[in-house]
Structures are given as structure tokens and as C-alpha cells.
Amino acid sequence: MNDQLLAAVSLYGAPALFGIVAIAAVGVPLPITLLLIVAGSMISQGAMNLWWAIGAASAGSILGDQAGYAIGRWGGPAVAAKLCALFGKRVSLDAMEAKVKTWGGSGIFITRWLLSPLGPWINLASGTAGYPWPRFLFWDALGEIVGAALFLFLGRFFSDRVMSLYAVLGDLTWAIAALLAAVVFGNVLLTRLRRARQVRQETVR
Amino acid sequence: MGKTWQRTVAVGLAFVLAVASTFIFASRAGRRARQMHVANEPIREWMSVPFIAHSHHLPASVLFQAIGVHPRQPYDRRSVRHIARDLNRPVPEVMAQIERALDAAAHPPGGHPQ
Numbered sequence: 001m002n003d004q005l006l007a008a009v010s011l012y013g014a015p016a017l018f019g020i021v022a023i024a025a026v027g028v029p030l031p032i033t034l035l036l037i038v039a040g041s042m043i044s045q046g047a048m049n050l051w052w053a054i055g056a057a058s059a060g061s062i063l064g065d066q067a068g069y070a071i072g073r074w075g076g077p078a079v080a081a082k083l084c085a086l087f088g089k090r091v092s093l094d095a096m097e098a099k100v101k102t103w104g105g106s107g108i109f110i111t112r113w114l115l116s117p118l119g120p121w122i123n124l125a126s127g128t129a130g131y132p133w134p135r136f137l138f139w140d141a142l143g144e145i146v147g148a149a150l151f152l153f154l155g156r157f158f159s160d161r162v163m164s165l166y167a168v169l170g171d172l173t174w175a176i177a178a179l180l181a182a183v184v185f186g187n188v189l190l191t192r193l194r195r196a197r198q199v200r201q202e203t204v205r
Numbered sequence: 206m207g208k209t210w211q212r213t214v215a216v217g218l219a220f221v222l223a224v225a226s227t228f229i230f231a232s233r234a235g236r237r238a239r240q241m242h243v244a245n246e247p248i249r250e251w252m253s254v255p256f257i258a259h260s261h262h263l264p265a266s267v268l269f270q271a272i273g274v275h276p277r278q279p280y281d282r283r284s285v286r287h288i289a290r291d292l293n294r295p296v297p298e299v300m301a302q303i304e305r306a307l308d309a310a311a312h313p314p315g316g317h318p319q
Binding site: 004161162168 | 259
């Protein structure tokens with residue numbers, strides 16, 4: 001499946017890129033980072049236009065994200081939960097809604113490119129949480145344009161090292177995810193230890 | 206009290222695991238990044254012949270010649286799988302021919318590797 005998608009981008013260029021990123025933005029797990037790097041390499045080889053590629057990748061992603069938001073907003077939590085189950089994701093929409101409320105625009109922006117696996121679920125949660133649409137559109141468009149340009153330029157720069165670059169980026173993504181988990185767990189641990197010390201001091205008194 | 210401590214220990218273990226994973230993945234990314242310019246770029250069925258040629262700093266014509274294909278355009282976008290299907294030949298056979306051509310270009314008899 002992934003091989004066919006990559007071959008389609010190679011064969012049809014920007015229109016294929018547009019369609020595939022739009023589908024992925026709704027929540028279908030597809031190798032978008034690799035697709036963008038491959039497209040970047042093709043730009044370097046003169047087989048694709050840079051601005052068409054940035055436009056197609058950004059527009060496709062934004063369209064898919066808006067569809068996800070609309071499903072959450074007007075379909076409600078039941079439809080959103082069904083969509084999560086359809087793609088085999090055990091995501092707690094309540095937890096995602098809490099993240100949307102805490103992080104706001106920066107959370108939407110960062111899940112467009114740095115923590116992109118969370119993107120589709122943040123779209124649904126933004127809709128169910130009633131996050132204002134104009135603000136969602138602004139942060140979504142900004143994040144998607146930055147993300148598309150970043151990976152296309154990386155692919156263009158390392159055009160002869162696409163698979164190696166993809167492996168490095170994969171490890172880096174896991175490292176960042178693990179670091180975020182360490183920060184969260186560290187915070188929870190500190191809070192628990194402080195509370196335990198307080199309880200002990202009160203017991204001694 | 207016992208349950209609270211059990212939970213705190215579990216959170217502590219999760220924290221240690223997350224820190225260890227951060228270091229493992231970051232160091233692996235660093236090692237891979239350092240090897241990027243010396244490691245051989247793998248070839249895949251979805252890649253086009255010019256794409257493979259570009260990754261190995263060769264003219265695409267060398268690889269097209271090796272598999273006995275005339276490119277349809279200056280940049281023939283067909284994947285290796287697509288070409289194999291057009292030629293009515295098994296994909297592994299075409300891949301093997303490309304790999305042999307890459308190997309021959311990297312280690313020419315009596316010459317310097319490219």
C-alpha cells in the first residue's frame with residue numbers, strides 16, 4: 001500500500017500528493033513524512049515544482065484537517081469516537097479535548113508537523129470541544145504550510161539520501177515523544193513526592 | 206498509603222523508561238545522521254530509475270541500459286515495479302539487475318570507485 005502511494009507521487013506528482021495528504025489528515029495512517037521527503041528529492045531533480053508541491057501538500061492537509069474538525073464539531077463525540085475506532089486508534093477524546101483547551105493554538109500548530117501523529121485526533125477534539133473555527137483554521141494553515149515546506153526542503157537538501165534521512169527523522173520523532181513523556185512523568189512524580197513529604201510532615205507534627 | 210506508593214513507583218519507572226528511550230533514540234538518530242553520507246542508500250520497488258540513479262550519483266541512462274529499457278521521457282517517472290510489469294518480468298529480477306549495475310559502477314574493474 002505504502003509502496004503504491006510513493007509510486008503514485010513519483011508518477012503523478014503534486015495532484016497525487018494533494019489527495020494522499022488530505023486522506024492522511026482525516027486519520028488514515030500513511031507515511032506522509034516520507035512522501036514529502038521524496039517529493040523534495042524530486043524537486044531537486046527537476047521532476048516537480050517547489051511551489052506546486054508546497055501548495056498541494058498544504059492545501060491537501062488543511063482540507064483533511066477541516067474535514068476532521070467538521071466531523072468533531074457537527075458529528076459530535078459519538079461520530080468522532082467511531083472514526084477513532086475505525087482506524088484502530090485507542091485515543092481518549094476527553095484527554096485530547098483537555099490538551100486542546102490547555103495548549104490552544106500552539107498545540108494545534110505543533111501537531112501539524114512536529115507531533116503529526118496526534119494531528120487528526122486534535123482536529124476531532126478541537127471540533128468536539130467547540131474551539132473557535134477561525135482560530136483553528138489560522139493555526140492549522142500556519143502549521144501545515146510550515147510542515148510541508150520543512151519536509152520538502154529537507155528532501156530537496158538531502159535529495160540523494162532520502163531513506164537515510166527518513167530513518168533519522170523517525171528516530172528523532174521517537175526521541176522527542178519520549179522526551180515529552182519524560183517531562184510529563186517527571187512532573188507527576190515531583191508532585192507526588194512533594195505531596196507525600198507534606199503528608200509525612202503533618203503526621204510528625 | 207500502600208497503593209499511593211505503588212503508583213508513585215510506577216510513575217517513577219515510567220519516568221526512567223522515558224528518559225532511557227529519549228537517550229536511546231537520540232543517540233541512534235545521531236549515529237545514523239553521522240553515517241548518512243557513507244551508508245549505501247537502499248533501493249525500493251516504488252522508486253523510479255532516475256530517482257535511484259540520483260541517489261547513487263549516476264546517469265539514469267546507465268541503469269536504463271542495464272535493464273534494457275528506453276526511457277519514455279527525459280525523466281521517466283515509472284517505478285521499478287511499473288517497469289517490471291510493462292516488461293512482463295519479475296520485480297526481483299529487475300531489482301537485481303539494477304543492483305548489479307550500481308555495484309559495477311561503484312567498483313569498476315581496474316578503476317577507482319565512483
